[in-house]
Amino acid sequence: MDAYLNIIWFFIVGALFTGYAMLDGFDLGVGVLHLFVRKDEHRRLLLNAIGPVWDGNEVWLVVGGGALLAAFPEAYATVFSGFYIPFILLLFTLIFRAVAIEFRSKEVWAWWRQTWDIAFSLGSILSAFIIGVAMGNVVQGVPLDEHFELPYREFNLLNPYALALGGTTVLMFAMHGAIYILLKTEGELQAIVRGWIPYLIGAFLAAYAIFNVWTLVHVPYVWPTAIARPWIFVVAIMGMLVILNIPREIYKGREFIAFLSSCAGMGLMMATFGLTYYPYMLLSTPHPENSLTIFNAASTTKTLGILLLIAGIGVPLVLSYTISIYYIFRGKTKTLHY
Amino acid sequence: MHRWSPQEYNVSPLASVIRFSTITNMTVETLARAQFAFTIMFHYIYPPLTIGLGMTLVIMEGLWLKTGNTLYHNMARFWTRIFALTFSIGVATGIVMEFEFGTNWASYSRFVGDIFGSVLASEGLFAFFLESGFLALLLFGWDKVGPRLHFFSTCMVALGSHFSALWIVVANSWMQTPAGFHLEKIVNGQHTILPPDHIITADDLGSMRAVVDDFWAMVFNPSSMDRLAHTLMGAWMAGAFLVVSISAFYVLTKRHKEFAQASLKVGLGFATVATCLQMVCADATARGVVVNQPIKLAAMEGVFHTQAYAPMNVVGFVDMKTETDHAIAVPGMLSFLCYHDFSKPVSGLLDLPPDAYIQARHPEATTPEQLTTLRKTYWPYVPLVFQAYHLMIAVGSALFGLVIVSCFFWWKGWLFNTDWWVSRWLLIALVFSVLGPQICNEAGWMTAEAGRQPWIVYNLLRTSEAMSKVVTADEIIFSLILFAFVYALLFMVFIYLLTRKIQHGPDSEEHEEMTQSWKDIINHDAPRT
Numbered sequence: 001m002d003a004y005l006n007i008i009w010f011f012i013v014g015a016l017f018t019g020y021a022m023l024d025g026f027d028l029g030v031g032v033l034h035l036f037v038r039k040d041e042h043r044r045l046l047l048n049a050i051g052p053v054w055d056g057n058e059v060w061l062v063v064g065g066g067a068l069l070a071a072f073p074e075a076y077a078t079v080f081s082g083f084y085i086p087f088i089l090l091l092f093t094l095i096f097r098a099v100a101i102e103f104r105s106k107e108v109w110a111w112w113r114q115t116w117d118i119a120f121s122l123g124s125i126l127s128a129f130i131i132g133v134a135m136g137n138v139v140q141g142v143p144l145d146e147h148f149e150l151p152y153r154e155f156n157l158l159n160p161y162a163l164a165l166g167g168t169t170v171l172m173f174a175m176h177g178a179i180y181i182l183l184k185t186e187g188e189l190q191a192i193v194r195g196w197i198p199y200l201i202g203a204f205l206a207a208y209a210i211f212n213v214w215t216l217v218h219v220p221y222v223w224p225t226a227i228a229r230p231w232i233f234v235v236a237i238m239g240m241l242v243i244l245n246i247p248r249e250i251y252k253g254r255e256f257i258a259f260l261s262s263c264a265g266m267g268l269m270m271a272t273f274g275l276t277y278y279p280y281m282l283l284s285t286p287h288p289e290n291s292l293t294i295f296n297a298a299s300t301t302k303t304l305g306i307l308l309l310i311a312g313i314g315v316p317l318v319l320s321y322t323i324s325i326y327y328i329f330r331g332k333t334k335t336l337h338y
Numbered sequence: 339m340h341r342w343s344p345q346e347y348n349v350s351p352l353a354s355v356i357r358f359s360t361i362t363n364m365t366v367e368t369l370a371r372a373q374f375a376f377t378i379m380f381h382y383i384y385p386p387l388t389i390g391l392g393m394t395l396v397i398m399e400g401l402w403l404k405t406g407n408t409l410y411h412n413m414a415r416f417w418t419r420i421f422a423l424t425f426s427i428g429v430a431t432g433i434v435m436e437f438e439f440g441t442n443w444a445s446y447s448r449f450v451g452d453i454f455g456s457v458l459a460s461e462g463l464f465a466f467f468l469e470s471g472f473l474a475l476l477l478f479g480w481d482k483v484g485p486r487l488h489f490f491s492t493c494m495v496a497l498g499s500h501f502s503a504l505w506i507v508v509a510n511s512w513m514q515t516p517a518g519f520h521l522e523k524i525v526n527g528q529h530t531i532l533p534p535d536h537i538i539t540a541d542d543l544g545s546m547r548a549v550v551d552d553f554w555a556m557v558f559n560p561s562s563m564d565r566l567a568h569t570l571m572g573a574w575m576a577g578a579f580l581v582v583s584i585s586a587f588y589v590l591t592k593r594h595k596e597f598a599q600a601s602l603k604v605g606l607g608f609a610t611v612a613t614c615l616q617m618v619c620a621d622a623t624a625r626g627v628v629v630n631q632p633i634k635l636a637a638m639e640g641v642f643h644t645q646a647y648a649p650m651n652v653v654g655f656v657d658m659k660t661e662t663d664h665a666i667a668v669p670g671m672l673s674f675l676c677y678h679d680f681s682k683p684v685s686g687l688l689d690l691p692p693d694a695y696i697q698a699r700h701p702e703a704t705t706p707e708q709l710t711t712l713r714k715t716y717w718p719y720v721p722l723v724f725q726a727y728h729l730m731i732a733v734g735s736a737l738f739g740l741v742i743v744s745c746f747f748w749w750k751g752w753l754f755n756t757d758w759w760v761s762r763w764l765l766i767a768l769v770f771s772v773l774g775p776q777i778c779n780e781a782g783w784m785t786a787e788a789g790r791q792p793w794i795v796y797n798l799l800r801t802s803e804a805m806s807k808v809v810t811a812d813e814i815i816f817s818l819i820l821f822a823f824v825y826a827l828l829f830m831v832f833i834y835l836l837t838r839k840i841q842h843g844p845d846s847e848e849h850e851e852m853t854q855s856w857k858d859i860i861n862h863d864a865p866r867t
Contacts, residue, residue: 052478055429056470062429063462065436070459073451073547080440080447081806087441088817091434095824098430099831102423106838147544149808296527299452303550307456314463321471328475328482 005304006294009071010278012311016067018270020060021131022176022263027054029177031097031124032170033193034117042189043117044105049184052329054101056322058094070307074148074297075281082142082150083134086157090130097123125170132169136162139273140219141285148292161218168207175200176262179246182255186332201247208243221283225276232275239268367802369814370442375787376818377434379780380825384428386779388469389503389570390577391421392496394608395476399489401604409600414492415480416597416844417581422477423835427828429470434821442814445544446794446804452549453519453556454509461505469498500570507569511562513795514786515630518555519548521798537699543803548795564626565786567619572782574612575737575775581605583772584840586765589754597844599754602768606748610741617738621675627789628676628684631796634789636687637720638727639672640665648672648684653732656724661688663724691716718791726784729777737774740767 027050037043069076080087100120104113140161142150178200181193215222226232243265249258277283281297284290298304395414402410436458439447447454475483475491483491521532524545538546550556582605588598627635635641640656640663641648650672654665670680696712697703703712747753747764755761794801 052474055426056467056474058429058433059462059466059470062433062436062466063459065440066455066458066462069436069439069447069451070455073447073455076440076451076455077444077447077806080437081442081444081808084441084806084809084813085816087437088813088820091437092820092824094433095430095828098426099824099827102426102831102835106835147807151808299455300522300549303452303456306550306553307459310456310460310463314460314467318463318467318471322467325471325474328479 003295005301005308006298007278008308009067009298009304010274010281010294013064013067013071014270014274016060016064018267020057020064021266021270023057023060024054025128025173025266026050026176026180026259027057028124028128029173029175030181031121031177032128032174033177033181033196034121034124036196037189037192039189040113042192043113045185045189046181047101047104047120049181051101053326056325067307067311071299071304072281072292072294072297073299075292078144078148078150078282078292078297079134079138083137083157086130086134090127090134093123093126093130097127124173128170128173129166132166133157133162135169136165138282139165139215139277141283141288141291143286144282144284144290144292146290148290148297161214164207164211164214168204168211171200171204171207172266175204175246176259176266179250179255179259179262182250183259184332197250198247201250205243222276229275232272235268235275236272239265239272242268366805366809366811366814369811369818370805370809371801373442373814373818373821374438375784377431377438377821377825379783380829381428381431381435382779382783383776384424384431385499385502386573386576386775387424387580388421388428388577389496389499389573390575390612390775391417391424391580392492392499392577393574394577394581394604395421395492396496397604397608399492403485403489409596412597412844413601413604416839417601418476419839420580420584420836422473423832423839425469425473427832429466430828431825440806441817442806442809443794443804444806444808446799448544449547449799449804450513450795452547453512456550456553457505457509457512457557461502461509465498465502465505467498468501469495472498503570503573504566507566508557508559508562510786511565512556512559514565514790515559515561516548516795516798517559518550518552518557520551522547522549538798548798560630561623561626564619564622568616568623568782571612571616571619572775572779575609575616576779578605578609578612579737579771579775582609583769586768586771587840588843590756590762590765590769592756594843602753603748606741606744606768610745613738613741616734620734625676631790632685633687633690633717634723635676636685636690637718637723637789638785639663639684640720640724641672641684641686642688644683644686644689646673646681646683648676650675651724651728653728656721658720687717687720688713716792718789723785723789726781726788730781730785733774733777733781737771737778740771740774744768 030046030050034043034046037046065076068079097120100116100123104116104120107113137157137159140159144150175197178193178197182190182197185193226236242261245261246258246265249255249261279293279295280291281294282292284292299307395417398410398414398417401407402414439454439458472491472494475488476495479488479491520534521536521538523530523532523542524547532546581601585598585602585605588594589602624635627638639648639651640654642661642663647670649667649669651663651665651667654663654667656663672684673682674680676682676684691713693709696709696716700708700712703709744753744764747761752758752761753764756765790796792800792802794804
């Protein structure tokens, strides 16, 4: 039973961060594309499209972090202190972006709006990029010492592989955001973004393919693990099919299914990663014996049990009202007032 | 009392570029504490407003549903907009807090993760999702859902904000009065359970953690419920006085007359209830400190010598050189407040902590001089705790006086008589009253947190032992500068948007220009034409 709880929490923490990527992913993606939309009223519409939900989407990050602290305190402590500067920058960009959303439409001066538009867009791009870079380092492993500390000052977080995942993440969120814009807008703005979709999908698919090949070549544990756990191939191929399904659905004009495919694609990518990475929470290279696993990084079985009870009550509630809110706010965005 | 060196890993690439720390010569501990204090104090402006305004919204919308009076509907809509503003800044600055436990206080997270984490996860699941989910309905759902469902959303948002207070105060109270846990040492994968009276030594650090025994004992630890009530009343006051302040401003400037008067009544009624309840809760919290943290109490009141008929200081200062306090005092009052008995002695700092406590931790100390020196290392910085506490008491009492006088004016029908200079000055005082609860909340936080130093988890883990080992002083300064910049920006946004919303006023009324300037309000009666 003990091991099951650790595995369940490995899954829940992963699911929370996946939820964050699916949800905040589209509003970060809207931010990535923001500057490419030239007209003032269109930019306003973009902000309105994410207006009611971006706040709630960021809560997934808070809850993901909280769940990581609760279930795997050692992993939380190591990652957050080890990635100090990137995480501080992530906080900075997320807040800066929030400020920009609030400020942008309050004055009509062109320079004012232009400044906050740039702030919003840069904040979104950098947030997505930092998340990707952090993930890249987690995937390939970091040099933990025997106290599970990451003296990253001796280690370059901005290595090419991590940067590649950073770039891929920006492209993925941009595509995800563009599909969301198709869903939520109409007329001229929708037509503009529709024109970008093939390029965005193409760019993402290229980056995705390069990144996958790079992972197989560069990260030594991936191929042997995949051979040992054939399930990984099933999930990975499902992921690829779902992602390839996006252009098909767009072509057929079924934007909602395209959006769901994009979400599912992210979920399956994270699942592939989780299945391959298990049982590590943070892999140590070149000394794998210093790695944090779902066992040595975890809270006690008792706490994991209590947490499961809390999550058992909380998660269905969260899911039901999150879905209700999105349902109530379905349909095309107009200018919003409150 | 550094039992390990955080400088062990000091090879920062950032440090090689900019050597902040050589300029300022500050330690990682000081900087990490400064950063936490800065970010939490800024954050703590907003959640109390959210909690208090949430309650106000429930009252207003409830009144609307009950009476059908559209005035209350306008009111709920107007205050919802202010609520949204405080909420979004609360979320943005709240993410920072959660990250900081890991970035700056990794050793702390390793030590308490098993306990603190479950509480924080509950906060996320039960409070944040509830709040943020229903907030969208509260804000944008006026035309999308029926009034009853909308009222339900408002209640859920208010409930969510109260939940967040519940869980975070529980977590903080556990750090003040730990309960429902045992200590566990892990060496080479072997877990050893330690006895409850185990004293943590240098060897234990890094391989020691606190582990849950009894979840409910942990939640209902000795101080949590008193402190929760105290915090919630502080939050209600923050929200209520914001409503009072803005409404009083409208009354003074003769804008949105009907709206302003009704809103002021609701706000003042709520403020009065919250302030009176706060008197009771504050007393309960202080009496809890007497029992659980006598050193903190002695520091709050500047008591050095154990004494019967101990006086309560009203205003004054403490002299750490001579170890005396100089203050205007009410004789015997402190003994009475602590024990409801004037003759009971209150323990002074010179006897705290007791010799046995020090000897248990420092077996090498034998002479009285050694004990005296060591004793001081278990004190907080007394002048800070003393002044913060007295500031809170002074401002809190002033607010109590203010609501009593205002209610008397309301009862007499003088409150809205802007032609009479006395009423006008009272309204001006009410406009500025919004600062009162904010000052009290910040000063109260400082009393509680500075007062429990040098401990981060009382009697278990020192603040100096709780930092991240790999983070350097330069990196903390770098992040502190970033936060100072972005928070300054955020505060400007807040003030700017708040001012705009106040200028815009409630809907369904034509925009009026300001009819009176501040000078006119104070000096003469007739509106300027």
